[in-house]
Amino acid sequence: MQHKPIHIIIVDDHPMVIEGLKTLLSDDERVRIINQFMNGTDALVFLEKNSADIILLDVNLPDINGVEMVPKILNIRANIGVIGLSTYSEPSIINQMIRNGVKGYLLKNVTGDELINAITQVHQGNFYFGSEVQKILADSVTQESSDLPKLTRREKHVLTLIADGKTTNSIAEELFISPLTVETHRRNLMQKLEVPNAASLIKVAVEKHLI
Amino acid sequence: MQHKPIHIIIVDDHPMVIEGLKTLLSDDERVRIINQFMNGTDALVFLEKNSADIILLDVNLPDINGVEMVPKILNIRANIGVIGLSTYSEPSIINQMIRNGVKGYLLKNVTGDELINAITQVHQGNFYFGSEVQKILADSVTQESSDLPKLTRREKHVLTLIADGKTTNSIAEELFISPLTVETHRRNLMQKLEVPNAASLIKVAVEKHLI
DNA sequence: ATCAATATACAGGAAAACCAGTAGGGAATA
DNA sequence: TATTCCCTACTGGTTTTCCTGTATATTGAT
Numbered sequence: 001m002q003h004k005p006i007h008i009i010i011v012d013d014h015p016m017v018i019e020g021l022k023t024l025l026s027d028d029e030r031v032r033i034i035n036q037f038m039n040g041t042d043a044l045v046f047l048e049k050n051s052a053d054i055i056l057l058d059v060n061l062p063d064i065n066g067v068e069m070v071p072k073i074l075n076i077r078a079n080i081g082v083i084g085l086s087t088y089s090e091p092s093i094i095n096q097m098i099r100n101g102v103k104g105y106l107l108k109n110v111t112g113d114e115l116i117n118a119i120t121q122v123h124q125g126n127f128y129f130g131s132e133v134q135k136i137l138a139d140s141v142t143q144e145s146s147d148l149p150k151l152t153r154r155e156k157h158v159l160t161l162i163a164d165g166k167t168t169n170s171i172a173e174e175l176f177i178s179p180l181t182v183e184t185h186r187r188n189l190m191q192k193l194e195v196p197n198a199a200s201l202i203k204v205a206v207e208k209h210l211i
Numbered sequence: 212m213q214h215k216p217i218h219i220i221i222v223d224d225h226p227m228v229i230e231g232l233k234t235l236l237s238d239d240e241r242v243r244i245i246n247q248f249m250n251g252t253d254a255l256v257f258l259e260k261n262s263a264d265i266i267l268l269d270v271n272l273p274d275i276n277g278v279e280m281v282p283k284i285l286n287i288r289a290n291i292g293v294i295g296l297s298t299y300s301e302p303s304i305i306n307q308m309i310r311n312g313v314k315g316y317l318l319k320n321v322t323g324d325e326l327i328n329a330i331t332q333v334h335q336g337n338f339y340f341g342s343e344v345q346k347i348l349a350d351s352v353t354q355e356s357s358d359l360p361k362l363t364r365r366e367k368h369v370l371t372l373i374a375d376g377k378t379t380n381s382i383a384e385e386l387f388i389s390p391l392t393v394e395t396h397r398r399n400l401m402q403k404l405e406v407p408n409a410a411s412l413i414k415v416a417v418e419k420h421l422i
Numbered sequence: 423a424t425c426a427a428t429a430t431a432c433a434g435g436a437a438a439a440c441c442a443g444t445a446g447g448g449a450a451t452a
Numbered sequence: 453t454a455t456t457c458c459c460t461a462c463t464g465g466t467t468t469t470c471c472t473g474t475a476t477a478t479t480g481a482t
Contacts, residue, residue: 078349096420099306101349125345127338134336138289138312152458165411167438181460187440197468198410198439200376206417209307363428378468392430398470409469
């Protein structure tokens with residue numbers, strides 16, 4: 001079905017992992033590992049001159065953060081499919097990786113079949129995330145949205161206006177209410193979200209996806 | 212290969228779109244549309260009593276925002292695959308949808324083949340995003356990370372402390388520098404990010420992934 | 423060695439935010 | 453009907469931020 005093998009680069013600072021991946025992929029003729037690197041810089045230098053189809057990218061590299069690696073890779077060669085790899089998985093890390101453009105994400109306890117599956121899927125332009133990864137992502141969503149204090153409509157509205165950098169007075173004008181009322185709303189918001197000022201108010205609001 | 216058809220629910224307030232989807236899916240025996248709704252509330256009520264495999268969910272519903280629909284659906288039935296649908300696509304919307312747990316996202320100019328493909332992929336537990344959608348997401352990343360003003364280490368540090376709700380004085384104590392210096396840093400930050408106060412400073416900082 | 427960027431620091435004053443407590447009217451609800 | 457929640461509004465005071473402008477020692481780069 002497929003004539004040319006998929007060209008793969010491995011970036012991981014653990015020799016053991018590299019060997020493991022090699023073993024898992026060695027039997028399959030659809031893929032070929034064309035190079036491997038123990039750090040991010042070397043990989044980027046290589047990519048300036050050469051290309052590949054898929055990069056298996058460890059998240060914890062000695063020199064460059066895996067999260068930061070992804071845009072760097074895609075800046076050099078936008079059509080490479082980057083698949084993130086890590087031993088355990090922080091939801092926020094995975095989210096950042098996805099936002100930065102990884103097409104797949106796997107834990108290192110991945111089976112050979114799943115690995116091949118991920119590689120072929122990503123090579124075809126699809127996304128692939130291991131089932132554990134999906135579970136982690138799903139959990140993180142429900143967890144975040146769990147203990148969010150209930151804000152009233154008015155409070156949400158005021159909140160977004162504060163986030164836009166509006167002052168109490170201009171908010172009051174915009175909503176045709178007294179500045180004193182706006183202050184009350186702001187105070188209630190800070191109390192509900194348990195923060196001491198508007199800056200951190202916005203921070204937790206963004207974190208909890210309230211705005 | 213597959214005996215039971217995949218059960219599908221359509222949620223969209225445009226009759227035309229519903230008919231279009233029906234036509235695209237009518238020939239295929241692998242899928243079966245079991246119900247359709249013109250608004251979010253009706254769909255949620257239905258899901259309380261019945262289930263489905265896949266939901267094709269329009270983002271612009273009359274009653275409930277599509278983005279908010281996703282967690283509601285998954286709270287009722289976690290194993291439903293939600294595929295987002297929209298005519299045109301705001302990157303931020305798609306990002307929110309993904310974070311909230313959609314497994315796929317398509318534009319409404321989707322072909323029958325791609326639609327079937329997305330449905331089967333998602334039903335198998337994979338993700339599926341149309342190529343245009345992927346392009347939009349990729350563009351949004353490079354765009355966001357493009358014009359970010361360069362912050363110095365010290366400024367970044369001060370920025371995170373501001374985000375934590377610390378006052379100028381406490382930051383000064385923590386960094387063993389004068390409060391006046393901290394103020395200068397804050398001022399420079401606001402100038403660089405072109406915002407009028409600390410609240411919106413934090414907002415754009417989060418948006419641009421600076422903290 | 424020189425120039426640019428960074429981190430540091432200050433003055434003086436205006437504006438806004440923050441704190442604590444109170445309170446009335448309206449809508450929803452029990 | 454009573455109660456609770458929401459939105460509204462106020463007093464009076466303290467703290468912090470924000471503005472404008474200046475300035476110096478240190479570091480990094482050319």
